[in-house]
Amino acid sequence: MSHRSPHTPSTLVEADRVHRDAYLSEAVFEQEQRRFFAATWNFVAHASQVPHPGDYITLDLAGRPLLVVRQSDQSIQVFYNRCAHKGSKLYTNERGNAGRVLQCAYHAWSYRLDGKLMGIPLRQEYAESRLSQCPSGQGLTHVGATQVYRDFVFVRLDERGVDFEDYFGASLQWLDNMADRSPVGKLEVFGGVIRNVIRCNWKMYFENINDTVHPVSTHESAGKAAKAVWGQQSESTPMPISVEQMLPFASGYDFFTQLDAEVYPNGHSALAVKFSTHTGYAYPQDYLDALAQAHGKARAEDVLSRAPQNSVLFPSIAVKGAPLVMRVIRPLSVDRMLIEAWSFRALGAPDLLHERAMTYNRLVFSPMSIVAHDDIHLFESVQQGLKAEGNEWVSLHRGATGEAEAVSGTTPCKGTSEMLMRNQFQAWAKFMAETPEAT
Amino acid sequence: MTHRNPMMAAQQFVVDEARLLNEARYREWIALFAADGHYWVPMQGAQQPDPVKHVSLAYEDRILLATRVQRLQGLRAHSLEPGARSLHILQAPEAQPLEGIGWEVYTPFIYTEIRGALPTTLAGVWRHQLRAREQGFEIVLKRVDLLNATAPHEMIQLFP
Numbered sequence: 001m002s003h004r005s006p007h008t009p010s011t012l013v014e015a016d017r018v019h020r021d022a023y024l025s026e027a028v029f030e031q032e033q034r035r036f037f038a039a040t041w042n043f044v045a046h047a048s049q050v051p052h053p054g055d056y057i058t059l060d061l062a063g064r065p066l067l068v069v070r071q072s073d074q075s076i077q078v079f080y081n082r083c084a085h086k087g088s089k090l091y092t093n094e095r096g097n098a099g100r101v102l103q104c105a106y107h108a109w110s111y112r113l114d115g116k117l118m119g120i121p122l123r124q125e126y127a128e129s130r131l132s133q134c135p136s137g138q139g140l141t142h143v144g145a146t147q148v149y150r151d152f153v154f155v156r157l158d159e160r161g162v163d164f165e166d167y168f169g170a171s172l173q174w175l176d177n178m179a180d181r182s183p184v185g186k187l188e189v190f191g192g193v194i195r196n197v198i199r200c201n202w203k204m205y206f207e208n209i210n211d212t213v214h215p216v217s218t219h220e221s222a223g224k225a226a227k228a229v230w231g232q233q234s235e236s237t238p239m240p241i242s243v244e245q246m247l248p249f250a251s252g253y254d255f256f257t258q259l260d261a262e263v264y265p266n267g268h269s270a271l272a273v274k275f276s277t278h279t280g281y282a283y284p285q286d287y288l289d290a291l292a293q294a295h296g297k298a299r300a301e302d303v304l305s306r307a308p309q310n311s312v313l314f315p316s317i318a319v320k321g322a323p324l325v326m327r328v329i330r331p332l333s334v335d336r337m338l339i340e341a342w343s344f345r346a347l348g349a350p351d352l353l354h355e356r357a358m359t360y361n362r363l364v365f366s367p368m369s370i371v372a373h374d375d376i377h378l379f380e381s382v383q384q385g386l387k388a389e390g391n392e393w394v395s396l397h398r399g400a401t402g403e404a405e406a407v408s409g410t411t412p413c414k415g416t417s418e419m420l421m422r423n424q425f426q427a428w429a430k431f432m433a434e435t436p437e438a439t
Numbered sequence: 440m441t442h443r444n445p446m447m448a449a450q451q452f453v454v455d456e457a458r459l460l461n462e463a464r465y466r467e468w469i470a471l472f473a474a475d476g477h478y479w480v481p482m483q484g485a486q487q488p489d490p491v492k493h494v495s496l497a498y499e500d501r502i503l504l505a506t507r508v509q510r511l512q513g514l515r516a517h518s519l520e521p522g523a524r525s526l527h528i529l530q531a532p533e534a535q536p537l538e539g540i541g542w543e544v545y546t547p548f549i550y551t552e553i554r555g556a557l558p559t560t561l562a563g564v565w566r567h568q569l570r571a572r573e574q575g576f577e578i579v580l581k582r583v584d585l586l587n588a589t590a591p592h593e594m595i596q597l598f599p
Contacts, residue, residue: 195591225509367592377518
């Protein structure tokens with residue numbers, strides 16, 4: 001559907017509601033791809049995916065092909081995955097090792113791992129050309145800025161803009177919280193990434209990550225089925241991880257209304273900080289001892305006692321520290337998105353933790369998950385339903401006063417408040433409107 | 440249909456099983472699984488060595504299968520409105536003896552699932568491990584190796 005919007009980002013987002021064009025308009029989507037995803041910091045890779053010099057990862061970030069390369073000095077650089085010559089992607093595999101030289105398959109232009117142009121066949125034929133004055137003669141193009149935090153690699157496509165630390169603020173503690181579940185403070189991507197395509201706008205998925213009011217009605221069928229089947233088992237049956245992870249979907253409003261949340265500037269948040277469905281996980285004693293030994297007793301207890309339902313580092317990832325799970329959310333088009341479910345191994349931690357991660361992803365985020373099915377059905381239903389006439393607004397009024405909300409540092413709110421989504425949209429409107437020159 | 444020849448009986452078992460799925464007779468279908476049986480859709484397709492060290496699209500014991508079927512036949516399963524149905528087109532199954540268990544049956548398939556008007560089509564190979572029981576066989580493992588297992592998928596609600 002090609003839908004022209006008379007709105008600008010600032011008129012699409014009000015203090016307590018969002019205009020449907022934020023989800024439906026092709027023009028808004030184009031601006032979002034071009035500006036919002038260039039001005040914000042987005043996750044691209046985890047350092048454990050590229051352990052050796054020459055290791056690379058390719059990905060698509062908001063319509064741009066990117067190439068993440070481990071350097072000889074162990075640093076990580078991120079380029080556009082585009083040969084300087086005619087634009088071929090340098091690599092089309094998701095991952096691999098390039099050796100010491102990056103080389104294009106088309107005309108064999110070659111680059112050092114740091115992107116500098118090394119070799120061109122028939123170089124003498126360029127002697128009188130203006131190649132060196134053209135970007136094509138300058139080697140690979142870097143993204144605007146790259147930052148590695150606890151092995152999570154982020155980029156800002158714009159050359160100038162908000163600093164990494166200023167952008168994420170207190171939300172970075174949730175990457176620490178996950179990494180510090182390893183006695184050596186290291187995570188490793190492990191066990192495969194599950195991918196789903198959903199026919200909805202990506203922002204809907206991010207809202208739902210912070211939505212504690214939907215499970216009771218959305219996941220009623222999955223929760224009830226899990227409860228009913230588990231109830232038929234004999235009392236002596238030990239509870240498998242799968243049942244332990246499914247039963248919380250049968251929780252009622254009495255559970256969800258007790259949850260707290262924190263919001264941070266620029267759209268980030270943590271939901272269910274004081275307790276969540278992940279807080280009750282049991283850990284082997286030798287792991288607890290190793291963690292206390294490594295980080296000190298106080299830090300170890302703090303890490304394990306804070307197990308948010310989700311922490312969002314807007315607009316690319318949502319992390320579940322306790323089950324060592326991360327979701328990566330990417331836009332594909334105005335009405336199509338990709339969600340990836342990653343699992344981590346915490347180095348030095350028992351296999352049980354990693355097993356929880358993979359089981360959780362399989363049960364809750366797989367394309368075959370009976371939990372995900374109802375979510376996806378409803379997201380796709382919203383994408384269609386918003387085309388209705390009469391009411392052009394999506395309501396985010398729960399817990400709102402109608403006044404603009406000041407979010408600074410760490411701002412607490414109720415876990416059931418739509419302040420979590422309002423905060424995302426305030427950030428969205430802000431970065432949609434930014435121009436490279438203004439920053 | 441039952442065969443006296445055990446190899447042909449194992450092959451026929453798989454054909455009959457597909458019919459239960461095609462006709463949405465899920466409770467009868469689960470009853471084909473052994474108490475310790477599993478339905479497994481590896482995420483790396485035929486390349487995946489085991490269901491523990493790598494994530495799977497599905498790896499279901501009797502409890503999880505029963506949960507899935509309970510939901511399929513219960514109320515308030517929103518994603519099943521306006522209904523999901525599936526059809527398996529099988530190549531003739533090939534059975535060979537499997538030491539310690541009974542039979543392994545290899546069956547290439549094409550699978551189509553519809554939700555509302557939307558079709559999803561998947562291709563792959565079923566690999567059954569079957570154990571003889573009093574009446575016929577029971578499924579120890581049904582492994583479903585999808586051709587495009589690692590690709591991003593839209594939702595798959597039934598049983599490829």
